[in-house]
Amino acid sequence: MSDLEIFRAEARAWLEANCPPSMRGDAPNAADEGAEVVWGGRRATYENPEAELWLDRMAGRGWTAPTWPKQYGGGELSADEARVLSQEIARIKARPPLFSFGLWMLGPVLLEYGNEAQKREHLPKIARGEIRWCQGYSEPGAGSDLASLRTRCEDKGDHFLINGQKIWTSYADQADWIFCLVRTDTTKKHEGISFILFDMASPGVEARPIKLISGSSPFCETFFTDVKVPKENLVGRLNGGWDIAKRLLQYERQNISSGGFGGGAGVELEEVAKRYAGEAAGRIADPDLRVRVAAHRMEARAFALTVRRLEEDAKAKKGPSPAVSIIKYEAAKLNQDRCELMIEAMGLRGLGWEGDGFAPAEISATRSWLRSKGNSIEGGTSEVNLNVVAKRVLGLLDHQ
């Protein structure tokens, strides 16, 4: 048996023994309205005690952050081992023990740009789900043009002082800490931005939830008024935050594309189509709907194959292929198409808002459909994504 096969056998046995029964089965989708997922943090509550147990066990093993070094709370697995682990997790349909911006976005960036003290302080708490992070990037005037951000950060000798406003800050009202882009030089655009971390419990921080069209309030307007931040919380160089910011966006988009937009969440489109729109001889009775469901399924398959192929490529070439830039765009499109087809297949039953006139799965289809409209906006819009592909990958430059 190869080392990898030995690892597989061990991982399989450990998962079988340690993954509680209620943590198996169709994984909830982080973006699904009303899905029960574990985000950790100081204020975490667990409706299901097995969810906490599962998190503790996985964190104890370092498997919430499988590839991070052990000293920072990770499992120190090789890329191959990590892949085997995720296959074994998928095999028993074990749920992700932890959803976390810290794991997906901040951690990888800290490993690369953080100093030793920052890594020791923050990474283990991320891996154990003790601290929940939010992302302070967008501002009212700085969305797609993120580098025009204006939140001021002034050097006050022994500390920084932050004043300004962020917007669309997901879970700012529930997060413990924020990784934040601030302006430390007003005379330059990109070179005047710094990347800083601070505690959301600091005096002067206020998060006001904003309601989404889907009815929930996952994101906030976030205000900073004379927020004092210790100087050691600056990551990287002063005015050197833009590169870190972009790097983090890469991780964000990568994570989104590797399943962040769901894609299944239990109810299968074709089953719904048969149930609601009729079935004839094993087929979706409405030929128009049937063809469109099939076209969507085939595109989703092509996407899955592409994700696989790019992963293999990246391993062989020891670096990401330029084609990864299409992934977030396509993932958003696919999830939106799936949600549209789902509600169309359900007919008017897929357009319920609340109340006992509709089944919970129907209401959830409606709300997930509405929420999916954000997929092509969050983490950089599809237009910005396609601009990147056109310019950086295809070499199509703006005319002067």
Add this chain to the structure above:
Amino acid sequence: MTSALNEEQILLRDSARDWVREKSPVSAFRKLRDSGDVDGFERAAWREMCELGWSGILIPEEFGGSGLGYRTLGLVLEETGRTLTASPLLSNAIAATGLLLGGNAEQRQHWWPKLADGSAIGTLAADEGAHHAPERIALAAAKTGSGYTLNGEKRFVPEGGTADLIVVAARTGGSAGDEHGLTLFLVEGNASGLSRRPLKTVDSRGAADLAFRNVELPGSAVLGSAGDGFALLDGILDRARACLAAEMLGAATQSFETTLDYLKSRVQFGQAIGTFQALQHRAAKMYTDLELTRSCVEAALDGLDRNVNDVPALCSLAKARAGELWHLVSNEMVQMHGGIGMTDAHDAGLYLKRARVAEALYGNAAFHRDRYATLMGY
């Protein structure tokens, strides 16, 4: 060819435009939604609409209406659609249409004046499932002596919770799937044995599920002739489709214009986002679609007034195009607004939500593509 608007029509359209702007902006609908109201419309606003004569546009003058026809009604619906005005105007007109196509003198005399002055609200109850499928109607109307007894369910009936007159399509023969054996009935909203459950749908309008348990009707409640009501139902539905398409056209036009304003005013990278060609072409394509759809909607409404012979195909065309148009524009409305388009405080979501319900009502684009092909013989 669509005829040009006459002076009376222009006057009515302009007064509708003014009224809507003043009395029924989108904020009025939002307020209604947030009030938790279950009727799905505001009575005071509806009364004003009736006073302006809109509830009588299809009804002949001697019955208290103005008899101006479908094109004229479409003009008003377009304006009310622009601001998502929540009212029984469309459903009421569909019930009036039922009487126009199938009502006898007595039925008209009883209902038209009430529908015209708004003292009664009318609607049509056809579908029984989540998808539009008129031939699948199963609600049973059993002959009992000189009358009928109704048993069964109707789903997602627009204004179903408030209607005083419900035109009910029921089965007196054949079985679900057959076109023959259908009969239409005029049922009063307070009929004994009829229970209604208001639904909380995504568009916050007044749909309800209706349950009929031994609802006894006299023979005089039959609309048209018993047993072969499918053609009558189809005729009513076609008028409903064309009128709904007009309302959708208005809403899509407003979705588009609001988005266009944003493209001109939102600045990123030091310039209005409307200067980016990626967005310019999409806006130009939406404009193209709007123009195409307008032609179809006007042709359908005009065709109804002039009784041209391919009315069914025109109505399917109008409804399918209006559905596809608003589907696209409502999605783009959210997308081109970025983060703010995802917020409940912005109007984009209200348009998106109403759009999908309107798309599904009386047949979505797929239904009408299929019907169009059938009507055209391929």
